[in-house]
Amino acid sequence: MPLFVKIQDFTLLKELFRLRQEVKDWIESSEYDFETAKAMFKAGRYNYCIFMCHQAVKKLLKALIIFQNKEFPPKTHNLIVLLEEIDHYPDKEVQTIILKLNPHYMVSRYPDAAGGPSHKMYNDQIASEFLKDTEKVIEWLKQKMK
Secondary structure: OHHHHHHHHHHHHHHHHHHHHHHHHHHHHHHHHHHHHHHHHHOOOHHHHHHHHHHHHHHHHHHHHHHHHOOOOOOOOOHHHHHOOOOOOOOHHHHHHHHHHOOHHHHOOOHHHHOOOHHHOOOHHHHHHHHHHHHHHHHHHHHOOO
């Protein structure tokens, strides 16, 4: 019987390690996406800048869900759905940023969602504001995983 308990404990440790690796993978992917957002801003590809901001926040929300709940997050692009899965609800500023960013997953990519070509929906000022706001959300989410 003691051997069985040790094997069971080892399996549990492996599962916990895997989840931690999943969190690291989501964080790394989020960081990559945020760097891509900055590159798209510099290139004047503002719709893709904002899309990548959305991706960066989405992936960090998923990392936080795994970190807190020890389970995989729902497969969704909806930031509000993901936000409802975490234990810590953000302050009004972070909440407002997430609410503003949420619809841009669709608007920044699809002409029919944007009411025309999505690249014409954004300019450098809008994209710059989204970059700054996304950085605030990223900082808040990372703090919750410490």
